Structure formats: structure tokens, C-alpha cells
Amino acid sequence: MSKRTMTLNLTDAEMKAVxxxxxxxxxxxxxxxxxxLRLYQTVELRLERGDKFYFExxxxxDKAEVMMLS
Amino acid sequence: xxxxxxxxxxxxxxxxxxxEVHAEIGERQLQDWATAWRPAHVAxxxxxxxxTPGNISHVLAEHPADWKSKAGSIEGWLAKSSFSLxxxxxxxxxxxVDSASRRARLPDQHNKESIYIDYIEAAPWxxxxxxxxxxxxxxxxxxxxxxxxxxxxxxGFEGRIGLHSVPGAERFYESCGMTRLGNDPKTxxxxxxxxxxQQADQFISE
Numbered sequence: 001m002s003k004r005t006m007t008l009n010l011t012d013a014e015m016k017a018v019x020x021x022x023x024x025x026x027x028x029x030x031x032x033x034x035x036x037l038r039l040y041q042t043v044e045l046r047l048e049r050g051d052k053f054y055f056e057x058x059x060x061x062d063k064a065e066v067m068m069l070s
Numbered sequence: 071x072x073x074x075x076x077x078x079x080x081x082x083x084x085x086x087x088x089x090e091v092h093a094e095i096g097e098r099q100l101q102d103w104a105t106a107w108r109p110a111h112v113a114x115x116x117x118x119x120x121x122t123p124g125n126i127s128h129v130l131a132e133h134p135a136d137w138k139s140k141a142g143s144i145e146g147w148l149a150k151s152s153f154s155l156x157x158x159x160x161x162x163x164x165x166x167v168d169s170a171s172r173r174a175r176l177p178d179q180h181n182k183e184s185i186y187i188d189y190i191e192a193a194p195w196x197x198x199x200x201x202x203x204x205x206x207x208x209x210x211x212x213x214x215x216x217x218x219x220x221x222x223x224x225x226g227f228e229g230r231i232g233l234h235s236v237p238g239a240e241r242f243y244e245s246c247g248m249t250r251l252g253n254d255p256k257t258x259x260x261x262x263x264x265x266x267x268q269q270a271d272q273f274i275s276e
Contacts, residue, residue: 001072001093025183031226035183038149038170045147 008033074220076213078157081196081205089157089207091217095141095164099154102161102193103137110194114202122200130199130238135191137164150188153217155210163210165190167218174230175251176264184264185222187233190214211239215246219270229270234260247273 010018021032043053054065076089092099111134118130144150149170155163165187172186192210195202219229234257235243244250248263265273 027183027226034148034225035170041147042149042170 074217076155076209076216078155078162078207078209078213081208087157087207089155089162089213091213092154092156093151095137095152095154095166099156099161099164100138100141103164106160107137107193108134114194114199117202118199130197131236135189137189137191140166140189151221153214155213157207161193162196162207163190163192163214165214165218167221169221169225169227172232174232174264175262176249176266179230179264179266182230183225183227184230184232185218185225185227187218187231190218190233211242212246216274219265219273222270228267229274230265230267231270232262232264234258234262236260 018029018032021027022029025032025035027035047053052065054063056063072093074091076091077086078089079085080087111130114130115132141152144152144166149168151167151169153165153167154161166189168186168188169183172184174180174182174184190211192214193206195206196208196210198205215231218231222229222231231248233243234254237260240250240261240263243263246265247269248265249269251262251264253259254262
């Protein structure tokens, strides 16, 4: 699979968030951004299909729908 | 589309035969599925019905998996990757994996990124089905599992993979060294299996 390079302009806070995720997930910056893109696209695709996006608390089973603004 | 080498064992001669793992399920594979896999699956089901009393769904699914629909549903979806195993001009196995939606569950790797195997299947003539003639190739499942581990390592997930198994395949995943985490009521009560980084290294070294 061929890969392409791009420059990403981030604020300090955004870069810190990327670096924190790299540390927490033990992943490179590229891997973190790729995972973020995959998740973002997955959410969009599922919403387009009519699915709902929500978080569920494993212990209480409470479900909180994530409201996506369009 | 990238291609890598794999080895299968011929069911007749026990010789190792070179195969190719293609990083896609394309038109050619879907044609093999429609013209060869599906008729072979239907024939195997009919043979089983004649020879095995009672429910046969634990041995072989009553209806062949619809790979055309599965492959079509993931087109352009970045989180999904498909693979096919080609040998002697025929598709011998297919697999679809997810690299973003599922996290690891074992305590030592809880919530870490992991490759989840959505679907994996060997061609009907490569499967151990009672009353089936000798398998054409052995090692199809292991070759595809190896590819999932390789993808996991390439993504920085250290070889972690997970999947839900149909009852007839549970022993195979145990033989791959995966850890059984029990039946999952959220996924048709199928048994969930997971592989750690250490188990992945062990699998590759074998």
C-alpha cells in the first residue's frame, strides 16, 4: 500500500493531546492519527446508515447517546 | 494491493505448496466464491444431511456466507481490511478484519488497540467436515491468522487480535494459542477468543 506524507498544523493543546494519546496507547503519532481517522469515518458511516452513537457504562449499563451536530 | 507469500500443505501429498496472501477481496475472489465455494458448500451440506442425523449447524453453517455482500459493505471503509489466500489459481480462504472498533479485553491488555477478525473462512474443500473427501490444502486458517497478526504488528498493536468463534471452530483457535474468554451474550453468545503479544510471537515462531 503506497503512503503519502502531509504537514499537520496543530495548536500546542492539540499536539499535547496527540502526545498524551501516544503515551497512553503506546502508539506512534502516525498510528494515533490513523486510528482517529478510522474512528471518525466509522462514526460517520454508521450515522449515515441510521445507527445511533452512544456510550454505555459497563457496570451500571447506563447509555448516553452522543448527539452529533450536522 | 500488496501480495505476500504463505505456505499451505497439500492434503494429498503433504508437500508444502506456495500460496499468496492478497490484501484485498476483489472480483476474482468473489467469482471463485460464487462459482466454486458456494456450490461446494451446498454439496457438503447435502452430504452431511444424508450422513449425520439431527442438527448439523454446529459442523457447517446451513447457508454459505455471502462474501459478495460482506466485501461490498466495507468498500472505502478505512477501519476494515480484507485479505484473500490464493493457491493454484483458486481462492482458498478469505478474511475481513477491523482495526479501529474493538479493544482488547484480557486484563493484561485491557482497552489496548487490537485487530478484530470480523469474518474468516476457508474454502469448503479445505475444511474438516465429516464425510468430506480429503482436504485439498491444510493451513489456510493459520495462514490468514498469521496475516492478521502481521497487520496488528504493522499497526503498532504488537500482534494483539480478537474474534468471536462459531462453535465448530473453537478448537482451532485454541490450537492457535488464543485465550478463551467465554461466551459473549452481546454477540450471539459466541465464544470470544483473544491473542496477546506473547501468544502472537509464539504463533509466528511455530
